[in-house]
Amino acid sequence: xxxxxxxxxxxxxxxxxxxxxxxxxxxxxxxxxxxxxxxxxxxxxxxxxxxxxxxxxxxxxxxxxxxxxxxxxxxxxxxxxxxxxxxxxxxxxxxxxxxxxxxxxxxxxxxxxxxxxxxxxxxxxxxxxxxxxxxxxxxxxxxxxxxxxxxxxxxxxxxxxxxxxxxxxxxxxxxxxxxxxxxxxxxxxxxxxxxxxxxxxxxxxxxxxxxxxxxxxxxxxxxxxxxxxxxxxxxxxxxxxxxxxxxxxxxxxxxxxxxxxxxxxxxxxxxxxxxxxxxxxxxxxxxxxxxxxxxxxxxxxxxxxxxxxxxxxxxxxxxxxxxxxxxxxxxxxxxxxxxxxxxxxxxxxxxxxxxxxxxxxxxxxxxxxxxxxxxxxxxxxxxxxxxxxxxxxxxxxxxxxxxxxxxxxxxxxxxxxxxxxxxxxxxxxxxxxxxxxxxxxxxxxxxxxxxxxxxxxxxxxxxxxxxxxxxxxxxxxxxxxxxxxxxxxxx
Numbered sequence: 001x002x003x004x005x006x007x008x009x010x011x012x013x014x015x016x017x018x019x020x021x022x023x024x025x026x027x028x029x030x031x032x033x034x035x036x037x038x039x040x041x042x043x044x045x046x047x048x049x050x051x052x053x054x055x056x057x058x059x060x061x062x063x064x065x066x067x068x069x070x071x072x073x074x075x076x077x078x079x080x081x082x083x084x085x086x087x088x089x090x091x092x093x094x095x096x097x098x099x100x101x102x103x104x105x106x107x108x109x110x111x112x113x114x115x116x117x118x119x120x121x122x123x124x125x126x127x128x129x130x131x132x133x134x135x136x137x138x139x140x141x142x143x144x145x146x147x148x149x150x151x152x153x154x155x156x157x158x159x160x161x162x163x164x165x166x167x168x169x170x171x172x173x174x175x176x177x178x179x180x181x182x183x184x185x186x187x188x189x190x191x192x193x194x195x196x197x198x199x200x201x202x203x204x205x206x207x208x209x210x211x212x213x214x215x216x217x218x219x220x221x222x223x224x225x226x227x228x229x230x231x232x233x234x235x236x237x238x239x240x241x242x243x244x245x246x247x248x249x250x251x252x253x254x255x256x257x258x259x260x261x262x263x264x265x266x267x268x269x270x271x272x273x274x275x276x277x278x279x280x281x282x283x284x285x286x287x288x289x290x291x292x293x294x295x296x297x298x299x300x301x302x303x304x305x306x307x308x309x310x311x312x313x314x315x316x317x318x319x320x321x322x323x324x325x326x327x328x329x330x331x332x333x334x335x336x337x338x339x340x341x342x343x344x345x346x347x348x349x350x351x352x353x354x355x356x357x358x359x360x361x362x363x364x365x366x367x368x369x370x371x372x373x374x375x376x377x378x379x380x381x382x383x384x385x386x387x388x389x390x391x392x393x394x395x396x397x398x399x400x401x402x403x404x405x406x407x408x409x410x411x412x413x414x415x416x417x418x419x420x421x422x423x424x425x426x427x428x429x430x431x432x433x434x435x436x437x438x439x440x441x442x443x444x445x446x447x448x449x450x451x452x453x454x455x456x457x458x459x460x461x462x463x464x465x466x467x468x469x470x471x472x473x474x475x476x477x478x479x480x481x482x483x484x485x486x487x488x489x490x491x
Contacts, residue, residue, distance in 0.1 A: 042068055042069040042177075042180055042181055042184055043066040043067070043068055043069075043074070043181060043184045043185060043188060044066060044067045045064065045065070045066045045188060046065045046066060046067060047063060047064065047065035048063070048064050048065075048188070048191055048192045048195075049062075049063050049192055049195060050062045050063070050192045050193060050194075050195040050196040050241065051063070052196070052197075052198060052199055053079075055200070055201055056200065056230050056233075056234065057198035057199065057200045057230060057231065057233065057234020057235075057237055057238070058081060058082045058083070058084070058233070058234065058237055059079070059080075059081050059082075060079070060080050060196050060237065060238065060241050061077065061078065061079045061080075062076070062077070062078040062079075062080075062189065062192045062193055062196070062241065062245070063075075063076070063077055063192065064076035064077075064185065064188060064189055064191075064192055066181075066184075066185055066188065068177065068178070068181035068184075069177075069181075070177050070178075070181070072097050072098055072177075072178060072181060073097070073098055073099075074095070074096070074097050074181055074182070074185050075094075075095070075096045076093070076094075076095055076185050076186070076188075076189050077093070077094045078091060078092070078093040078094075078189070078241075078244075078248075079091065079092050080237070080240065080241050080244065082233070082236070082237040082240065082273075084233040084236070084237075084277050084280070085224075086110070087110065087111050087273075087274050087277055088108070088109055088110040088111070089109050089237070089240060089270075089273065090106075090107070090108050090109075091105075091106070091107040091108075091109075091244065091266075092104065092105070092106055092107075093105040093107075093248070095182060095185065095186075096121075097123055097178055097181070097182070100121060100122055100123050101119075101120075101121025101122065101123065102120070102121050102123045102124060102174070102178075102182055103118055103119065103120050103121060103124060103255070103258070104118070104119045104121070105117070105118050105258065105259070105262065106118075106119075107262060107263075107266055109266055109267070109269070109270040109273070110270075111270075111274055112135065113133060113134050113135035113136070113267070114132075114133070114134045114135075114263045114266045114267045114270060115131075115132075115133050115263075116130075116131065116132045116133075116141075116259040116260075116262050116263045116266070117129070117130075117131055117259070118130040118131075118258055118259045120172070123174060123175070123178065124172045124173055124174045124255075125173040126170050126171045126172045126173030126174075127143060127144060127170050127172050127173070127256060128144050129143075129144060130142070130143040130144070130256075130257075130258065130259040130260075131143075131259055132148075132259035132260040132262070132263035133263065134153045134263045134264060134266075134267040137152065137153050137154065138150050138151070138152065138153055139151045139152070139153045139156045139260060139263060139264060141259055141260055141263070143163075143169070143170065143256065143257075143259075144170065146163045146164070146165055146167070147163065147164045147165075148161055148162070148163060148164070148260065149161070149162045149163065149164055153263075153264055153267060156260070156264055157264075158251065158253075158254035158257040158258075158260055158261040158264075159254075161257045161260050169256050169257070170256065172255055172256055174255070179255065182255065183252040183253060183255070184252075186248045186249060186251065186252035187248075187249045187252045188249075189245055189248040189249060190242075190245035190246050190248060190249040191245075192245070193241050193242040193244065193245025193246075194242055194245070196237075196238040196241045196242065197238065198231065198234030198235060198237065198238050200227055200230050200231040200234050201227060215324060215341075215342075216313070216314070216317065216324060216325040216326075216327075216342070217305075217311075217323065217324055217325070218305035218306065218311035218312055218313055218324075218325055219311060219312060219314070220296070220310070220311060220312070221292075221296065221297065221298045221299050221302055221311075221312040223286070223287055223288060223289055223297050223298065223299045223300075224287050224297075226286065226287075226299065228286035228287075229280060229286040229287035231286070232279075232280035232285070232286045232287060233277065233280055233287070235276070236273055236276035236277050236280065237273075239272070239273070239276060240269050240270075240272070240273040240276075243268075243269040243272060243273075244265075244266060244269055246265070247261075247262055247265030247266055247269060248262075250265060251265065283297075290302060290303065290304060290312075291304065291307075292304035292305075292306075292307050292310045292311070292312060293307030293308060293309075293310055294307075295307075295308075295309070295310040296310025296311070296312075297310075298312035298313075299312070301315040302314060302315060303317070303318070303319055304319070305319045305322060305323075305324075305325055306322040306323075308322075313325035316328060318332070320332035320333070320334065320340055320341065320342050321334050321339050321340035322340065323339070323340025323341070324340055324341060324342045325342070326342035327342070329344060330342040330343055330344055331343060331344075331345055331348070333348070333351055333352070333353060335351060336350075336351035336352075336365065337351070337352075337365075338351055338352045338353065338365070339351075341353050349361070349362055349365065349366070349367050350362045350363070350364070350365035350366075351365050352365045352366070352367060353367075354367035355367065355369065355370075357369070357370035358370065359372070359373075359374050359379075360374075361374045361376075361377065361379075363377070364376070364377040364378075366378070366379065373385075373386050373392075374386070375387075375388070375390055375391070375392055376388065376389055376390040377390050378390040378392065380392035383395075385398055387401055387402070387403055388401065391403060399411035399412070399413055399416055399417065399418050400412075400413040400414065400415065400416030400417075401416045402416035402417070402418055404418035405418070407420075407421040408420065408421065409421045409422055409423045409424065409430075410423065410424050410425040410430065411425060412425045412428060412429070412430070414428065415428055415429075417429070417430065419431075420433075423435075424436065424437050425437070426440060426441065426442050427440040427441065429442070436448050438452055438453070438454040439452055439454070441454065445480075446460050446461065446478055446480050447459065447460055447461055447468075448461060449461035449466050449467065449468060450466050453468065455468035455469075456468065458470065458477070459478075460478035463483060471485035472485065473485070475487060475488055476488065
């Protein structure tokens, strides 16, 4: 997702006005003394063009070739690489005469300021390098390590530049005829800048893809990758190149103080560039057609689903409580625990959404998947029976309205009574362990005789005769362990 830059949100586009360099921002004293229209032209221009080196209109190169009146072959090459996402641009300018370096100028412009570095070649033996900075409204710099007196960038001029050591400016050592030709070359450099026409590819139609999930929770959008946005940025880049071309012409007379002069001029170009990019990035502009909070943007035919995390809904979809994107046939569940769910109307179950094969328990807002049985406020697993009150049971364990555990012994359905393991049901109750059921009554095992007889209490069933018997001696009872009579205290 392309995150928007909130500090550009309220900017408006400022068109680039390409005018005569001196009229444009009144660049430095060097511009004011660069010459008059009546000055003889000592150059014959043999090539003049500006070419785009990329597909997005961010990388341009200006080329100028000329022959001086003395027959010197001069070349001017300037490459400008813009970075709209960072609101900056970098520039390298090389000027050569007969294949030898006169000067190389490296310029870096950001919202915080401008930095210019000039390296002079062997054709300028009097000076080696110069630096200039425009930051916080002040121009500073040095030439061969000699610091310039800081100046207010809004009123600074190259003519007014002085050194902190109080000394005079160095002589460049450039041959006078060559110096005049280089100045003419710089003035001519503004012409090919006007030829920088961005060529940006149009958007490739989007091919529909199969959606892997029915639930559409939105997506990151990238309007900055659209042809409209790239074209807008490219226009800003081309405008900045034309502006910089004007700076070169305006600084033609200031070869020694060229770094300072260019820093002042490019600072103005940078302000205009930032304003132009800000216009492209503003809400409703090509790079941010639909704002999605302070963190992102959606494309022109999209809607913002959740502004706190910057995600969008596709064209034709509507937002649902910031959670999901609904199609034209869906409705939004906007309340309850399932708020933020899109659902086909026929699949709504209370305040939840079921699958087409589900069963609905509307009172419980519950969908029972295919194969499961609705059971009051729950769904019984496949194969189980609903006993009511949300109780599900394996059919083999059902006992009336009760569900026995797997260790139950017998069942009394009329009483929904599960008898413990190794016990038997007898009438309406479960006999205790060691008892059997005789004629609907529980009877201790030792008192049960064949034929359905339960011997009276105090007697036992004699295993020899299969008849009820009493112990022969007072104070004795039947002892199951010995299968005979024994004292009561031994039972």
